[in-house]
Amino acid sequence: MYDLNDTIAAVASAPGSMRTIIRISGDGTIEICEAIFCGPLRKGQSRISAGGIAVDEELGIDAELYLFRAPHSYTGEDVAEIHFCTNSSVVEAMMAKLLERGLRMAGPGEFTARAYLNGKIDLSQAEAVNEVIVSSNTYQLAAAEKLLCGRLSQSAEEIRSAIMDCLSLIEAGLDFSEEDIEFTTARQTIERLDRIKKQLEELLAGSIGYESVIDLPAVGIAGATNAGKSSLVNTLLGAERSIVSHERKTTRDVLTGVLELQHCKCVLFDCAGLLSQPQGILDELAQAAAIEALRNSSVVVLCVDLSKDNWAEDVAIREWIDAGVVIPVATKSDLLGENVLTGWLGELKNIFAVEFLPVSATTGSGMQLLREAIDRELTRTVHRGPLPFSEASAGHVALTARHRRAVTEAIDNIDQALDEFEADGTEVTAMMLRAAYHAISTIEQPQCIEVDEQILEQIFSSFCIGK
DSSP, X not given: OOOTTSOEEEEOSOTTOSSEEEEEESTTHHHXXXXXXXXXXXXXXXXXEEEEEESSSSOXXXXXXXXXXXXXXXXXXXXXXXXXXXXXXXXXXXXXHHHXXXXXXXXXXXXXXXXXXXXXXXXXXXXXXXXXXXXXXXXXXXXXXXXXXXXXXXXXXXXXHHHHHHHHHHHHHXXXXXXXXXXXXXXXXXXXXXXXXXXXXXXXXXXXXXXXXXXXXXXXXXXXXXXXXXXXXXXXXXXXXXXXXXSTTOOOSOEEEEXXXXXXXXXXXXXXXXXXXXXXXXHHHHHHHHHHHHHTOSEEEEEEETTOSOOHHHHHHHHHOOOSOEEEEEEOGGGSOXXXXXXHHHHHHHHHSSOOEEOOTTTOTTHHHHHHHHHHHHHHHHHHSSSOOSGGGTTOOEEOHHHHXXXXXXXXXXXXXXXXXXXXXXXXXXXXXXXXHHHHHXXXXXXXXXXXXXXXXXXXXXXXXXX
């Protein structure tokens, strides 16, 4: 899959960054740096040198060289990072020069793959590197950091050690079955297996499911037709995502856009206006799609047209919304003068028994307060739900789908080991314990376990080049 004999290079900075970073790793790193860097290379494990790089015979630019000597580097090999500020054409010329000198372009995730293959990190931590990079909100980042800090590896190591202890005693009994030696009693073995099974089940039950925070939280925009929902969405997103019209029933489908807030991003749903009495199949289909989208939303923003003289339909619509968190918003507040705005908001409070936030998509009034309210409620929703990232969950670990499959497989193997042991099938018990040991080992893939190349390719193919 990867040839560790090659010296690899890639642009490691994000596209459009003011500072470009070219990363190099492999046995030829020092040699290539001496050839292209104009300035002394400081000796030692990790050093920063200021100087320049020769792009070609005529062009040289200022640069800083960060040099990390093996084995004290991310990949475990000699690693260099060249930092400089220039345009994309010079970067391409610099990369072409490196490739001409015999370096190979790094594949997706190859730097992290080398860190894993050289024993610097385990497989679960390697996966966490990518999750940190692609995290789009604080909740994803928190889950990825739990993987990266190695808590899962520590838990897996404890369980694996317990399985090996139990297996060793059982196999010792098999080896000396003709001798009058008892290494462990049947009761002790069953208690050990029960404890291992309980540890596995607690790991599974007390974990944070990483995939459950991969999808961005959903925020539904609900309300009667012509309540100003589409204008509200466009203003929040800063783009003409939804069609705005004075005609009723303009929005028929569920339209979405990504809204970036202070602490996270969310998907904003602009649904068709809800009707107390749908007319025709199109109204019914639009209504069904809207209700389904709202049902799947973490937060619903209920829009009520403040300029209306009758809110009976809005009261009915509120009863249909089955959501744990609803933010009531009084739209079109710019259509009312200051002298009547307070009174009408008071009327809404009396009817709905809740305070409404007055907003105007036209003037932008109240929009920042709405963004803050959505951000605040999403944060509270996560802390209330089954995936808390609070101090109370400090001991929890993050499991990906691959990790959960491994733990579940280990539990099944321990179950079968218990059944076989109670039926005097000691040899089969040992075999099932070995299977459980192997299953839990695949979480971190220690060096003694043979790694399936397809598993590695699947994991690292999702990385970007340069990481």
